[in-house]
Amino acid sequence: MVKCGRRCCICRRFDPLHLHVHHIVEQAEGGTDEIDNLIPVCLTCHSDVHTHTKLTRRFTANELKGHKAVLIEMVANGTLLPIDKEKDNADILIDNLMAILLEKKVNIEIDEGIPPHAVKLLIDAVKGDGTVCDMSDVLTSGTTIDDIRSTGEIKDAIDNLESNGLMAYMTGIVYRVTHKGFLLADKIIALADEKSL
Numbered sequence: 001m002v003k004c005g006r007r008c009c010i011c012r013r014f015d016p017l018h019l020h021v022h023h024i025v026e027q028a029e030g031g032t033d034e035i036d037n038l039i040p041v042c043l044t045c046h047s048d049v050h051t052h053t054k055l056t057r058r059f060t061a062n063e064l065k066g067h068k069a070v071l072i073e074m075v076a077n078g079t080l081l082p083i084d085k086e087k088d089n090a091d092i093l094i095d096n097l098m099a100i101l102l103e104k105k106v107n108i109e110i111d112e113g114i115p116p117h118a119v120k121l122l123i124d125a126v127k128g129d130g131t132v133c134d135m136s137d138v139l140t141s142g143t144t145i146d147d148i149r150s151t152g153e154i155k156d157a158i159d160n161l162e163s164n165g166l167m168a169y170m171t172g173i174v175y176r177v178t179h180k181g182f183l184l185a186d187k188i189i190a191l192a193d194e195k196s197l
Contacts, residue, residue, distance in 0.1 A: 001040055005075040008042035009068045010049070010059075011130065020046045024064045039068045044129065063179055070186050114164065118157035119188060122166060122177065126185040130177045132167065134158050 006016040019040045025031030041049060049059050073079075114122070125132045134155060158175055161167035166181035177185070 003072045003075060004040050004068070005071075007040070007071060007075070008045050009039050009064070009071045010041055010045040012071060012074075012126075013042060015042045018043050022046055022049055022064075024061050036065075039064050067182070070183075074186075114160060114166075114184075115157075117153050118160040121154060121157040122161055122181055122185055123188065125167070125177045126182060130182075131170070132158060132175045132177075134173045134175060 001019065001021075005014070006019065007014050008019060019042055021038050022041050023031045023033075024037050024039055027033075031037050049064070052058065121132060132154070158167060161181065162169065162175065166178055166184055167175045168178050170176045
C-alpha cells in the first residue's frame with residue numbers, strides 16, 4: 001500500500017479506504033501471498049479484474065504486474081503530486097499536464113502522431129474510469145453550434161484513438177481505453193513531467 005501511495009494500481013485513483021489487495025495469480029490457481037503476487041486495486045477495478053465477458057479480454061498477470069510496477073515507479077519518482085484537500089492529486093497532475101500540452105509550453109513528440117484533442121480525450125478517460133461516451137448520434141434539437149463542434153471533436157478523437165489501438169468499442173456508445181492506451185498515457189505524463197521540471 002505504501003509503495004503504491006494507497007492508490008489503485010489500475011485506475012490510479014487515491015482511494016485509501018476502498019482498496020482491496022488482489023492476488024494476481026489467484027490462490028485457487030496456486031497463487032501465493034507473496035508481495036510479488038499482490039496488487040492494490042479499488043472496488044471498481046477489482047470487479048473489472050474478476051469480470052468474465054465474451055467481448056473483452058481479462059487482465060493478464062503480466063498486465064497487472066506492469067500496472068503495479070508503473071504506479072510504484074511514479075510514486076517513488078514523485079510523479080504523482082501531494083494530495084490536495086479539495087482535489088485528488090491525479091486530477092491536479094492531469095490539469096497541469098493538459099496546461100503544458102495545450103499551451104504548447106512543452107513540445108512532446110508522440111510516436112503515434114495523435115493530435116492534441118485526442119491526447120486530451122485519452123488523458124481525461126484515463127483520469128476517469130477509462131471509458132468515453134460518443135454522444136455524436138444523440139444530439140437533440142436544442143443542440144448549439146458549440147455542442148456540435150465539441151461532439152465532432154470527440155468523435156474525431158475517438159476515431160483517431162481507436163485506429164491507433166488506444167481505445168476500443170465496448171457497447172452502445174461506450175469506448176474503453178486499451179492497455180496500450182494506458183501505457184501511452186503513462187508515457188505522456190512522464191514526458192510532460194520531465195519537461196516541466
